[in-house]
Amino acid sequence: MIIQPGNNAATAKPAPIQGDNQLFPVFLKLNELHVVLIGAGNIGLEKLTALLHNSPQTRVTIIAERVLSEVQQLVASYPQISIRQKTFEADDLNEADLVVAATGDNELNAHIRRAAHQRKLLINVADKPDLCDFYLGSIIKKGDLKIAISTNGKSPTIAKRLKQVLSEALPDDLDTTLQQMNALRLQLKGNFADKVKALNEATAMLVEQKPAQKHHLKWLIWITTVLALGLSLTTLWFNQPGFKIYVQHINPAFYYFLGAGFVFALIDGAIGMSYGVTSTTFSLSMGIPPASASMGVHLSEIMSNGIAGWMHYRMGNVNWKLFKMLLIPGIIGSVAGAYLLSSLEHYSQYTKPVVSVYTLILGLVIFSKAFKPKRIKSADKVKRISLLGLGGGFIDAVGGGGWGSIVLSTLIAGGRSPRFSLGTVKLSRFFIALMGSLTFITMLNGAHWYAVAGLVLGSALASPIAARISNKISTKVIMVSVAVIVILVSLKSIYAFAAKFL
Incomplete structure (x- = not known):
């Protein structure tokens, strides 16, 4: 039987599906x-x-x-x-x-x-x-690997943003794996089914490595945290007489710092910055010297950033290449800044207004960012990552904050993926805060331990929650609120210093 063309089910074209991309992807030579x-x-x-x-x-x-x-x-x-x-x-x-x-x-x-x-x-x-x-379409290229993205012509901007995210997520050495797999494929013998089985077995390790890597990183963070806290507590117990006194007689102000550390860590988790500047501003307003305030911030950030960094790693938000470029310079800058500020602890009545001016500037920066539209251009990516890490670590230690405000903001403004930048900055901050804290502990003799302990415990309690709320609340409202508080408290501190000489 011959079916003639006509209006029947055999020849009728299927009706287009609304919202369905009907494009057929090809790669042309x-x-x-x-x-x-x-x-x-x-x-x-x-x-x-x-x-x-x-x-x-x-x-x-x-x-x-x-x-x-x-x-x-x-x-x-x-x-x-x-x-x-x-x-x-x-x-x-x-x-x-x-x-x-x-x-x-x-x-x-x-x-x-x-x-x-x-x-x-x-x-x-x-x-x-x-x-x-x-x-x-937008093309992601890693050697011989190419991935094309299409939005069916609806939004080239979305395609470009997806290209940016995937480019950050896929490692640069993925092409090496591809070449190795090609060499293996050429060596295989047997029928098609045997070759597929052998290739499946070879590539299974790519999936199996991820849980192992997460497991190792988890233990690295927790062991480092325990050793750091153990070393810090041992050093304080035997070398700092004041620490024993505060352990036995807790200062009521401890509870203020406990609540402040919790709230500031939640804010930091929501907008990716401002924990250091808010904690330092609060500490200065409570009469804590700049070096002790910065030490409290860094000690509290060991555990909070360790937990937050681990959470971001589990969610796949870490760019390892960027992490390596930030880590060592950031540690060097943090240690140098902590050493300088600790050496000037006896002159805190003069360094305090300087730090207050710094927090005032950061408050204005945060306020401006709340209303400035994000313009991300991948072509303008920051190139000197090591210098950014060095400067960010140093200024963060001297001013008691600024790693997020400086490093994270610069990376995002320079075209880096916000999600991967946030996760990478959080994880690298764990190691940087650890080294800065050890420097402060070694240099300072009369720290205000009730403030330090309150910030440490408060931020640690908030860290698991903070990593999950970054996309669930209004960032602009939080940034404006934080900026206003920081600006007002900083101005009050500057005014109090100026009044002594008027």
């Missing part, structure tokens, strides 16, 4: 094709850059009346690319395999599209999804 690009302005430059970034050997003919100087400079490095400075004609597509229209002229783009379709050519029209036969 552009180095074997001829692409005609119409337009050589900013849009044409963007399209040409995307083509060459993925397929540097692509043969491209550019048709344009005016050619941007940047396009000419780029073309100079690619001998297989030619520029024909002329008005577009339909015959310019006679030898094309693919067409890209990047003119910004709607009428001209429509004319180019008609000419391309008459020649059975596929065309991409910049910023006009309805006129496109194919899209140039």
Whole structure:
């Protein structure tokens, strides 16, 4: 029986599904094709850059009346690319395999599209999804590995943001694994089923390593924390007579610092910064000298950042390459800053207003960030990560805070993923706070231990909760509230110092 074409179930096209991406992903060998690009302005430059970034050997003919100087400079490095400075004609597509229209002229783009379709050519029209036969999606490239992202033309911005997140998450050495797997595949013998089984067994370790890595990191954090606290308590018990007294007779102010540490750690978990500046500002307002205030902040951040860092690691929020670049410089800066501030502890009546000015500036920075829109451009990523870690660690130790405000804010403003930056900064802060705290303990003789203990316990209690609330409350409201409190308390401290000389 022959079924004739007609309105029946066998030949009817399925109805499109609303909200369903019907695109079929393919990867073209552009180095074997001829692409005609119409337009050589900013849009044409963007399209040409995307083509060459993925397929540097692509043969491209550019048709344009005016050619941007940047396009000419780029073309100079690619001998297989030619520029024909002329008005577009339909015959310019006679030898094309693919067409890209990047003119910004709607009428001209429509004319180019008609000419391309008459020649059975596929065309991409910049910023006009309805006129496109194919899209140039956001591409993630790790050596031979490529991942293309498509939003069906709905939002290129979302595609770019997903590209940024995945680029941060995928390790740079993933291509090494890919090459090793290819070498293994070429060595395998037997039928198809045997080869698949062998490859599955080889790749299973990639999944099995993750729990082991988490397990090892968990024990590393907890063992380091226990050893650090044990060493700190032993040193304090035998070398600090005042510590024994406070253990036996707890100062009522301890409970104020306990509550303050809990609240400040929750705030820090919500916006990724401000624990140091809020704790230091509060400590100064309670009469604690700057060095002792900074020590209290750093000791409390050992446990709170250890817990928060572990939580972020379990959620996959740590960029290990960024972590390594921040860690050692951050520790060096923290130790140097702690040593300097501790050496000036006897001059706290002079250093206190300086630190108050610093917290005032941080308060203004936090306030401005609450209303400033986030503009993330991956092309402007911070390059000197080590210098950022060194400066952030030093200023954080001297001012009793600022690691989050300086390092985290700079990373995000420079195009880093907010989620991965937050997790990485939290985990690195654990080790930096540990070394800074040991320096403070070694240098100081008369610390205010009730304040230190209150901040330590309060922040530790809040840490597991803080890591989970970062996306569940209004960041702007919290930032504005924190900024106002910090600014007012800092101004009060500065005014009190100035009043002594008036």
